[in-house]
Amino acid sequence: MSAKVAKAPVTQPALRPDDSKAAAKIDLSEVGAVHQALRAGRLTQARRTTLSGNDAIAKAALEAGARFFGGYPITPSTEVLEYAARNIFSYGGSYLQMEDEIASIASAIGASLGGIKAFTATSGPGFSLKQENLGYACLVEVPLVVINVMRGGPSTGGPTDAGQSDVMQARWGTHGDHPIVAIAPATVQECWEETVRAFNIAEKYRTPVILLPDAKVSQMKEPVILPALADIPIVNRARPSGAPEEYEAFGPTANGVPLLAPFGEGYRSHFTGLYHNRKGLPTRDVRLIDQLQKRIHAKLNTPAARRDILKTETFLCDDAEILVVAYGITARAAKDAVLEARAVGIKVGLLRPITLWPSDRETAIKYLSRVKRVIVAELNLGQYRLEIERLAYEAAQRKQCVPTTVTGLHRVDMRLISPRDVYEEICR
Amino acid sequence: MNANPICSLEMPDLRRTTMRRNIWCEGCGLGNMQQAISIALMRQLGRRFKVDFMQPAGLEAIKNNIAMVSGIGCTSRMAGHLDANTVHTTHGRSLAFASGLKMARPDLTVVLAAGDGDIFAIGGNHFIHAARRNLDMTLIVYDNRSYGMTGAQASPTSPMGEFGSSAPYGVFEAPFNLVDLAIGAGAGFVAQGAVTTLQEHQDQLEELIAAGLDHKGFSFINVVGTCHTGWGARNKRSEAFRYRQYLQHEVTPVERWRELPPEERAALKPLGIIHSVDRPDLQSSPAYTEIVARGKKAAASLEEPLEDIRLIDLDPMARPPRTSLRFAGSGGQGVITAGEIALSAAVLAGKNGVFTKNYGPEARGGEAYSDVTVSDGEIHFPQSDELDVLVALNQETFDKFRKEVGPSGRILVNSSAVRETYDDPRVITSPIGEILARDVRPPKRDLGINILALALVLDYLGLMSRQAIEAAVMKSVGKKNPALNQKALAAGFAEAERLKAH
Ligand code: SF4
Numbered sequence: 001m002s003a004k005v006a007k008a009p010v011t012q013p014a015l016r017p018d019d020s021k022a023a024a025k026i027d028l029s030e031v032g033a034v035h036q037a038l039r040a041g042r043l044t045q046a047r048r049t050t051l052s053g054n055d056a057i058a059k060a061a062l063e064a065g066a067r068f069f070g071g072y073p074i075t076p077s078t079e080v081l082e083y084a085a086r087n088i089f090s091y092g093g094s095y096l097q098m099e100d101e102i103a104s105i106a107s108a109i110g111a112s113l114g115g116i117k118a119f120t121a122t123s124g125p126g127f128s129l130k131q132e133n134l135g136y137a138c139l140v141e142v143p144l145v146v147i148n149v150m151r152g153g154p155s156t157g158g159p160t161d162a163g164q165s166d167v168m169q170a171r172w173g174t175h176g177d178h179p180i181v182a183i184a185p186a187t188v189q190e191c192w193e194e195t196v197r198a199f200n201i202a203e204k205y206r207t208p209v210i211l212l213p214d215a216k217v218s219q220m221k222e223p224v225i226l227p228a229l230a231d232i233p234i235v236n237r238a239r240p241s242g243a244p245e246e247y248e249a250f251g252p253t254a255n256g257v258p259l260l261a262p263f264g265e266g267y268r269s270h271f272t273g274l275y276h277n278r279k280g281l282p283t284r285d286v287r288l289i290d291q292l293q294k295r296i297h298a299k300l301n302t303p304a305a306r307r308d309i310l311k312t313e314t315f316l317c318d319d320a321e322i323l324v325v326a327y328g329i330t331a332r333a334a335k336d337a338v339l340e341a342r343a344v345g346i347k348v349g350l351l352r353p354i355t356l357w358p359s360d361r362e363t364a365i366k367y368l369s370r371v372k373r374v375i376v377a378e379l380n381l382g383q384y385r386l387e388i389e390r391l392a393y394e395a396a397q398r399k400q401c402v403p404t405t406v407t408g409l410h411r412v413d414m415r416l417i418s419p420r421d422v423y424e425e426i427c428r
Numbered sequence: 429m430n431a432n433p434i435c436s437l438e439m440p441d442l443r444r445t446t447m448r449r450n451i452w453c454e455g456c457g458l459g460n461m462q463q464a465i466s467i468a469l470m471r472q473l474g475r476r477f478k479v480d481f482m483q484p485a486g487l488e489a490i491k492n493n494i495a496m497v498s499g500i501g502c503t504s505r506m507a508g509h510l511d512a513n514t515v516h517t518t519h520g521r522s523l524a525f526a527s528g529l530k531m532a533r534p535d536l537t538v539v540l541a542a543g544d545g546d547i548f549a550i551g552g553n554h555f556i557h558a559a560r561r562n563l564d565m566t567l568i569v570y571d572n573r574s575y576g577m578t579g580a581q582a583s584p585t586s587p588m589g590e591f592g593s594s595a596p597y598g599v600f601e602a603p604f605n606l607v608d609l610a611i612g613a614g615a616g617f618v619a620q621g622a623v624t625t626l627q628e629h630q631d632q633l634e635e636l637i638a639a640g641l642d643h644k645g646f647s648f649i650n651v652v653g654t655c656h657t658g659w660g661a662r663n664k665r666s667e668a669f670r671y672r673q674y675l676q677h678e679v680t681p682v683e684r685w686r687e688l689p690p691e692e693r694a695a696l697k698p699l700g701i702i703h704s705v706d707r708p709d710l711q712s713s714p715a716y717t718e719i720v721a722r723g724k725k726a727a728a729s730l731e732e733p734l735e736d737i738r739l740i741d742l743d744p745m746a747r748p749p750r751t752s753l754r755f756a757g758s759g760g761q762g763v764i765t766a767g768e769i770a771l772s773a774a775v776l777a778g779k780n781g782v783f784t785k786n787y788g789p790e791a792r793g794g795e796a797y798s799d800v801t802v803s804d805g806e807i808h809f810p811q812s813d814e815l816d817v818l819v820a821l822n823q824e825t826f827d828k829f830r831k832e833v834g835p836s837g838r839i840l841v842n843s844s845a846v847r848e849t850y851d852d853p854r855v856i857t858s859p860i861g862e863i864l865a866r867d868v869r870p871p872k873r874d875l876g877i878n879i880l881a882l883a884l885v886l887d888y889l890g891l892m893s894r895q896a897i898e899a900a901v902m903k904s905v906g907k908k909n910p911a912l913n914q915k916a917l918a919a920g921f922a923e924a925e926r927l928k929a930h
Pocket of ligand 1: 451452453456457458502572576577654655656657658
């Protein structure tokens with residue numbers, strides 16, 4: 001039967017189309033993408049302003065095309081809600097301050113399934129509350145960006161002080177085997193760039209992406225250089241164009257990412273948190289369940305996906321004998337310490353994972369297998385250290401040698417790890 | 429069925445043909461409820477879009493416009509049965525998912541099917557807020573007074589004294605009065621139907637759902653239902669037909685119910701439209717429209733002007749000198765703003781900078797401070813082990829932060845408020861409070877003290893040009909009160925001159 005039928009009125013917000021011209025100018029997989037584009041002359045004009053990390057995140061979300069924000073106030077991420085409330089109407093979008101953290105992520109998932117880009121923001125305790133629905137978004141493959149500004153924990157902990165203690169919650173907070181992308185920006189400029197990248201990954205791979213700034217980065221203000229709106233590389237989810245009756249919301253595609261139709265256009269489908277078949281309907285077929293579970297992992301692990309998702313800054317790593325691994329605000333302290341140590345002749349480098357999950361295994365292994373000692377510095381008691389230890393072991397297995405010693409520099413007393421702390425650890 | 433238009437006497441329905449079977453027990457009232465929802469949707473949407481649901485094209489248009497959202501439980505499986513845009517979400521959260529969906533897509537008809545445990549226990553918070561928020565959506569609850577799918581546990585609507593698997597000796601908590609709850613929470617349309625054995629009740633249910641769909645705003649239709657295999661089996665009502673016959677004795681038309689004395693009312697459930705107020709739903713309310721317009725106007729231009737930008741390659745090994753400043757004072761003295769302006773002045777002067785504030789209770793009264801680090805090159809870690817400059821507007825912050833200033837650092841002290849400086853050799857005193865009162869004469873005490881101190885310290889240290897400082901002030905607080913801030917700037921610069929001459 002023909003699919004062309006009289007349609008009920010549709011008022012879908014227009015999405016700016018994907019723009020290959022913008023993508024050619026700015027490559028978000030580069031560290032310091034906007035600055036690199038300006039240095040290379042691919043970009044000659046840009047906007048200068050001064051922003052806080054939270055404002056940069058919210059602004060980037062709107063400039064990347066987000067048109068719905070579901071939020072709930074929580075220190076230190078509230079400014080994201082406030083920024084969205086102030087500005088989202090101007091972009092033709094809307095927001096709701098929901099009744100709780102669970103509802104705020106739920107509303108964002110609902111909006112995204114409706115066909116628009118949506119996001120939510122929170123901090124540790126609220127992130128815990130969002131976990132069930134985060135798992136829903138993983139299995140139902142909903143494009144979504146969740147901002148989690150890290151403070152101290154567990155429990156209420158230190159609401160106003162920076163922590164990096166949600167690294168494992170970001171990875172394993174929701175139940176079940178699930179893939180996840182988590183990104184930790186270190187500067188305000190990066191808050192903007194990585195938020196745009198987070199939306200692009202979410203859309204391209206139909207997956208939730210967690211942006212994981214620490215409270216220090218989200219609260220500080222720095223000058224930023226932003227490209228013109230027309231120069232922002234934007235990716236939108238792939239939509240079906242074939243016959244609606246053949247549409248499979250969880251069907252096979254070349255890159256493992258199924259097409260996602262907005263509601264209302266004839267591509268009627270079912271979305272359920274139960275294991276489902278290609279049409280989205282509940283299934284108990286073990287073969288289909290196995291395929292589904294493995295595909296949602298595999299889609300983030302193709303060479304193209306790894307290029308889009310993984311991102312690591314390596315600073316003075318090539319001849320390093322000691323490697324400091326740090327991310328977010330701690331990486332900034334580590335950079336000062338590395339420079340200070342280099343000034344007195346110590347061969348030390350900094351490996352800064354910008355994408356924490358999935359971990360940039362090959363880059364880490366390359367350096368882990370070369371150095372004599374590794375220091376993981378983070379504002380927790382050794383969460384990412386576990387991953388680095390695992391990778392050091394894998395690096396050693398490949399080379400058939402003893403794993404490099406991995407030590408930790410950890411702090412959970414609400415104070416930051418300072419350059420001096422890292423320097424002393426390097427000199428130890 | 430609907431694929432066969434020739435058989436025009438056959439009523440089409442919304443069943444999803446690809447969904448082979450449902451999981452419901454034979455005889456469960458959920459089938460009746462699904463049928464009522466199906467028919468009401470076809471009828472009402474057909475009318476709304478002026479299409480014929482008996483024709484395939486018309487039915488297609490109707491199906492495309494429906495978004496059914498559900499949570500977890502027997503009832504919530506209904507979403508899978510309907511050939512529409514359907515979302516089977518997490519336990520209790522369907523209303524929250526639906527709220528985001530409706531905000532994103534006001535054009536869709538959003539319908540929810542849910543159970544009493546799902547909506548009133550785990551999802552209770554979302555229910556009251558959905559009622560209050562009044563988005564245009566229709567919630568139909570199958571109230572079987574128990575958790576059916578998990579095996580007859582008690583729910584927030586289980587009658588006291590009845591038995592469930594989690595109430596083996598009887599339910600000892602009072603149930604919700606759903607009608608009162610919904611009205612109290614602000615629902616604009618509240619109705620109750622029942623799945624008994626009577627056709628009139630089935631017809632009424634259809635009418636109630638249709639009226640709910642027509643109502644603009646949040647509508648709630650409670651369906652008095654059964655669960656013969658679970659709750660019924662534990663309460664001597666395990667036979668589906670008998671259980672539903674028994675329901676007939678529990679319900680009465682709302683018109684009759686209203687006439688009854690209170691003690692008789694409590695034992696009966698009113699059927700019909702119990703509450704209906706005509707008012708616009710959230711998205712079509714004049715208040716919302718006006719607020720959106722206000723928001724659009726206030727944030728009209730969000731794209732900053734473009735500039736030609738040339739970046740030079742920086743030496744990654746460079747460790748350029750930096751200056752760290754702290755502005756400190758009492759909560760109302762604007763020291764956070766001073767730090768922000770100092771950052772913007774640094775940027776206007778072509779420098780790099782980082783601003784950090786202390787955040788939280790201390791910033792809301794009591795002591796407050798903000799830090800700014802300024803440099804000609806990159807700034808990695810935004811804090812310094814030692815402060816280079818402290819501006820202390822009161823004694824408390826002077827005492828508290830003096831120790832954090834390096835041996836060669838400087839402390840600008842407001843001598844109008846700081847009486848004791850412990851002969852600290854790093855101290856530079858200036859009667860900032862008195863200068864403010866004398867030269868700026870603010871209408872409110874301390875208004876402008878931050879700007880005066882900022883102009884004074886930045887100019888005195890020669891950290892950036894006066895033009896940059898002035899431009900930063902005028903871009904910020906100066907917009908609101910140019911005259912006062914100009915005076916504060918001038919007073920600050922004059923005092924800097926005096927101190928420099930010293
Ligand atoms: S368990 Fe109860 S509510 Fe669920 S389908 Fe069976 S009879 Fe109906």
